[in-house]
Amino acid sequence: MRPSAKKIASLLSQKGYKLTAQRRAVIDVVVNSHEHLAPAALYERVRRTHPAIGLVTVYRTLEMLHELGLICRVHRGEKHGYTLAPSGHHHHLVCTECGTVADFTGCDLEALQQRLSQQTGFKIEGHLLQFLGYCRDCQGGT
Amino acid sequence: MRPSAKKIASLLSQKGYKLTAQRRAVIDVVVNSHEHLAPAALYERVRRTHPAIGLVTVYRTLEMLHELGLICRVHRGEKHGYTLAPSGHHHHLVCTECGTVADFTGCDLEALQQRLSQQTGFKIEGHLLQFLGYCRDCQGGT
């Protein structure tokens, strides 16, 4: 379930963070986008409604949202970006053309993880999984 | 199978790249390390045997090796590094303490991939999978 801007805002309040116009603006952009956005791209979008915001504030807000687990990082080659986090364990399917992100659950890696633990002696704490491809809208062109 | 420095060197030659002392030095460091190394870390190690090498050359050599598929990129939070690539499709198990990398094959994601294609309409072209944990040697301490 994708959280709403309102929900995220009230959560920040709860945690003792101040609800500034800048933070609301950043949250709005993240909530209203299904792509993963790099800090600079997000900054550009936020500036449309909030021209005086500083890039630093965008970075700081993203960091805060990330720490609270409200947004998550998407990998794409050398670049990366942030996207809204649904609740619970999930992963991403990313369109390499337009950046659209689809979430999915049920990664079902337990068996593989156990096999690897046994084979290597590693104590496994987590994993990184992401699929890359073309979304429905981007399958036509090159 | 981990390729040897000799094998990599002859492959470069074959492809028309010149075999310089600097390239040999970078390759040696990569081959003789089981950790994933960031460009700067690699540079420091190469400098031990080759003090005059430039950081730029390290970057360029890594890029070249990466393009040829001889090394691959390991993700770890904000940081990343390179490690030797075994032949064929594989993934990494990374120790978050010391950076040691173990390769594994048999990720077995076909079924999941097919399910996601159907559910989302994405045309999936690839995936990113990596396990994180503590290697045998790093499980004791904090």
Next chain:
DNA sequence: TTATAAATGAAAAACATTTTCAATTAAGTA
């Protein structure tokens, strides 16, 4: 050897991200 294109290293440029700090402001309190 020699010729030559490829490769190198230093320096500068280009980016991305973080730090610093004085000014501003949200939110609780009187």
Next chain:
DNA sequence: TACTTAATTGAAAATGTTTTTCATTTATAA
């Protein structure tokens, strides 16, 4: 509503990483 105060902000500087530029050097083939 008007304070108070700590949190937040934005500009500028600092930091760190990666890329570009260009004159010099060098591996390789003739």
